[in-house]
Amino acid sequence: MEQRFASIFFPFLLADYTVRQYAHLKNKAFVLAEPERGRSVVKAVNSGAAAQGISAGMVVADCKAILPDLQVLHYKKGLAEKLLHNLGMWCIRFSPVVAVDLPDGLIIETTGCSHLWGGEENYLKTIIQRLKDFGYEVKGAIAPSIGGAFAVARFGEPSIIKKENIVAALSDLPPAALRLQPEELERLDQLGIHHIQSLLKIPRSALQRRFGATLLKRTDQALGNETEFINPLIPPEPYTARLPALEPICTAAGIEIALQELLKQLCNRLQKEGLGLRRCRFITYRIDAREQQLMIGTTQASCNQKHLFKLFEEKISTLEPGLGIELFVLEAPEVEKTSTIQETLWNHGENKTNTEIAELVDRIAGRVSIQNIHRFLPAEHYWPEFSFVDTSDLKQKPQTEWRTNFPRPLHLLPKPELIQVTAPVPDYPPMLFRYKSRLHKIINAEGPERIEQEWWLQQGLYRDYYCVEDEEGKRFWLFRSGDYGDKKTQWFVHGFFA
Amino acid sequence: MPVEVVYKTDVLRSLRKELLVLQGFKKPVCERHISVGLGFMEKSFPHDVFPTGAVHDFVSDNFSNAAATNGFISGVMGNLFKNAQKINAVWVNASNKIFPTALKLFGIDPHHIIFVNARNPKDVLWVIEEALKCSCLTAIVGELQDIDFTASRRLQLAVEKSGVTAFIHRQNPKSKNPVACVASWKINSVKSIPQNMPGLGFARWNVELTKVRNGTPGNWLVEWQAGHFKEIKNQLKAISSHRELKVS
Structure with a gap:
């Protein structure tokens, strides 16, 4: 308007x-x-x-x-x-x-x-x-x-x-x-x-x-x-709902009822205004003047009572009612407009799926924290560690295609691990290497694929990557950091092929 | 007499089919017939179809076989998704080892997968179960060390309701306890054969279906060739005869 x-x-x-x-x-x-x-x-x-x-x-x-x-x-x-x-x-x-x-x-x-x-x-x-x-x-x-x-x-x-x-x-x-x-x-x-x-x-x-x-x-x-x-x-008026209790409440069932009542009030109001919660705080005031609060967050604006209740339910057991709680307050410090599509097509196809997945992510985030939930999008970099970016947005679409023109290992070590290598100079893949105190004899090898440092991001040596396979069929992604000739030539294992 | 025999086998067959349905194997309707590209091993499965909407158990014993197992799972999932345009899988593990870029080589759009890292094994199980209840997903991959029978039963119950396919990948399990699942697999990486060129050949695995409910276990040598599973026949004979020799 x-x-x-x-x-x-x-x-x-x-x-x-x-x-x-x-x-x-x-x-x-x-x-x-x-x-x-x-x-x-x-x-x-x-x-x-x-x-x-x-x-x-x-x-x-x-x-x-x-x-x-x-x-x-x-x-x-x-x-x-x-x-x-x-x-x-x-x-x-x-x-x-x-x-x-x-x-x-x-x-x-x-x-x-x-x-x-x-x-x-x-x-x-x-x-x-x-x-x-x-x-x-x-x-x-x-x-x-x-x-x-x-x-x-x-x-x-x-x-x-x-x-x-x-x-x-x-x-x-x-x-x-x-x-x-x-x-x-x-x-x-x-x-x-x-x-x-x-x-x-x-x-x-x-x-x-x-x-x-x-x-x-x-x-x-x-x-x-x-x-x-x-x-x-x-x-x-900020988005709050209050519920004073006639008698002090000290059971989990009582707290649940209070929470449901407050959620009903708040969600009805938000729904009327076309808004949804992004963060929500549930505050309890005990009769001995101690205040305890629970906090939840959602990845997508939501005014779905059942879902929000589920997010809180996990945490209710952490409240200590003591002698009893006399006042419950539910606050929504962060609200957002819900998309209009969500309202009109509430129970259909893709939107329903999106909402369900967003709710699933909220529940998981409540248990293992949002930092442990990842979604990856391609990034325009050859350097393997930079070739993907982490996003928390479930709706974001990739800007570019995922690259498939070079072999890439399915498992990538978070940090390349140093290995001892016997390799002929100057540019051949290694013949033998020792990884985690086991000797691997290389039968087949492919490479090198040189990946240069992106100087605008970081300085350092380039990497020459080799795909190698040992006698038992274990397939590795190895690289040599920098040139031969230098006495401190180092080799690393960076991943395992399927 | 022969008429009676035929009659008996017919009755037995129809009774067996009824039993399958009672055990939770719904008869695949045309649209539910999803091919996962494993045509050559379909005879081993109940109703001759790769069981979707069920729990599959994978065991791997070292890092290389773990990668091979995840590769096989990714290949199956890639076929399950088939150009889907939405988020349709959750991949749960203690710490992420998967290189997203490589998933594309198995026909999966990596941005359609949500990766969850949970340090605590209990949390891993909780996340798997919670995700399995979400019927809008197609598949869940859970990587953990051990899973006890009770926990696996819970997953099975969740799966029966939602119809999501679960791949439980146990890495270096401490105990080899039974797991409630429709099929148990063991995937080992095998030395590849270069294709007329120096270098590495296609990823090659020894796929062992150690246990399958209402099906026949089997053993195949499989290659992942440019987006498809392919069975390698000659070597298989060698291996199976080798096994027979061992058995005898």
């Missing part, structure tokens, strides 16, 4: 709040000021003062020169945060995800909310009208990105921006709309870039070189090319 965000901008937040408290200030020009380094500096202005050209950051003495009957009131630190927090909490009625956007705005995620007010226009109008009724001056915009909504609400004509119009809506706005640092803005101004439009025409690499990554990041965030995260006032 496409995400939508509303940015609400309060141009005179503190001044409007002051008017709410002291109604007689309504039609007068006033500022809120604070002493700073021995002089009084304006921190916030109201609309009347702003109309006369007074803005935040000016010295009060200068403002008095412009407007002799300007009223100066005391500025209270931290008031803006408090006000925005309260306004944000009030806005929860419009959407569950509301965040404070300091110093003078709110961000509301409106995804899936606006239709309740009869469309986005009506939705935005309602929010603005309700806030205006409190006495605040408000501007707002809805856009597909946080940065976009911010820019339009403050610098553009407040409106609803569709995803396809975002570039057009932003192009005429000044670069300040992108939430840049003052130094960056100054440099852009020096370069004669007064609109975002001209900024977008410059190649990215040039911008990166001149301004660093922040400018590009901010631009992407505004255009919706990069996701931006907000810190909601009320964090969305």
Whole structure:
């Protein structure tokens, strides 16, 4: 689903709040000021003062020169945060995800909310009208990105921006709309870039070189090319389920029942949201305030109660209930979207097989740990140790074919083992060799097949591989490390043929 | 009189077939008739078909025969899978010795096998049994040192339910206890014969079917030739006559 965000901008937040408290200030020009380094500096202005050209950051003495009957009131630190927090909490009625956007705005995620007010226009109008009724001056915009909504609400004509119009809506706005640092803005101004439009025409690499990554990041965030995260006032409820016990529970059967009940709750909820578990934690709180937990992981997002229960079942015996457990909590710290195919074709063919195998792997991983489960894919290397890669992904397909053009032994020693050899120089296979204190006389031999080191991976000597067979029909894969001639020529056995 | 004899043998044959079914050997339906490329030894098996969905027991006594045994198992599995496009086997052992690249030479796509390493022999058995319960797999290979009769019975029961073929490979077993299985094998590597060229010939094994339920044990000399099993006849005679001599 496409995400939508509303940015609400309060141009005179503190001044409007002051008017709410002291109604007689309504039609007068006033500022809120604070002493700073021995002089009084304006921190916030109201609309009347702003109309006369007074803005935040000016010295009060200068403002008095412009407007002799300007009223100066005391500025209270931290008031803006408090006000925005309260306004944000009030806005929860419009959407569950509301965040404070300091110093003078709110961000509301409106995804899936606006239709309740009869469309986005009506939705935005309602929010603005309700806030205006409190006495605040408000501007707002809805856009597909946080940065976009911010820019339009403050610098553009407040409106609803569709995803396809975002570039057009932003192009005429000044670069300040992108939430840049003052130094960056100054440099852009020096370069004669007064609109975002001209900024977008410059190649990215040039911008990166001149301004660093922040400018590009901010631009992407505004255009919706990069996701931006907000810190909601009320964090969305994590996936947990709780089960308090009436009486302390101290039997395995009791724990199993509790676990099943919790899994039912959690899985039903996940299933409704199209999600599945990847990791799950089962926490038990004992009456003597000791906490114990079990952890399971799955290779594929799953909300199959039976399967998850089986994974936990193996471990229930490790819990020590002591005098009894009074609270069970089941948490899902990691959830993932289940593939839609899995839902529609739950009980058919390949998907069923995939799910069954993934569940089997989960069960095995619970017993012998996931590091001991391997699936191998071909890799484009001749060096035998590098010719395959280990993957934990069950769905990954090989990028290349497995090589079959050279003989390879079915058993490969994890580390080549040193052997003593009698071999004619310079390039013949050995005649005799001793491996594990047994002498093997070679009857047939094939080779050499030279495999060079891949210098971009590791340095060392090349290997000359020979396939050899002894009198009893044992077939070996031997290699000589490096050249003859060198006194320390070493031979190794590396594998056994079938 | 002869009519009566014929009648009797017919009755006996049909009764024997019934017995087979009761012992868990379902009559192969057309689609279940899977050839594993061992045509020349099919006469030895019940119903003349290589028993799939059963436990096969292999014993090897040294590293070379272990490789030969795994080679034979891989050849059979390669024929069982026949271009399957999914993960269809689990290979369980204490530490992995299999070189995945070489499996392709036996007709297996190595990425269709999940390898599980379990240090503890109990864990190996547990993984084999758990995998055998998964009917979406085709075959399981379990390499371990020893397996007692009770454990093998458990595997047999799991197999009867799921229809997965199990290859249990015992390496250097300490005891030669009986194992509940449909067939016992012993594969030894034999010196190869070079093919008109210097070097090594095809992998050659002496395949001994030491025990088979409701079948006749046998002994064959087999070569793995470019993706197929091939029986070598002349040598076999030599060996069998040698055995007969030994027996007499």
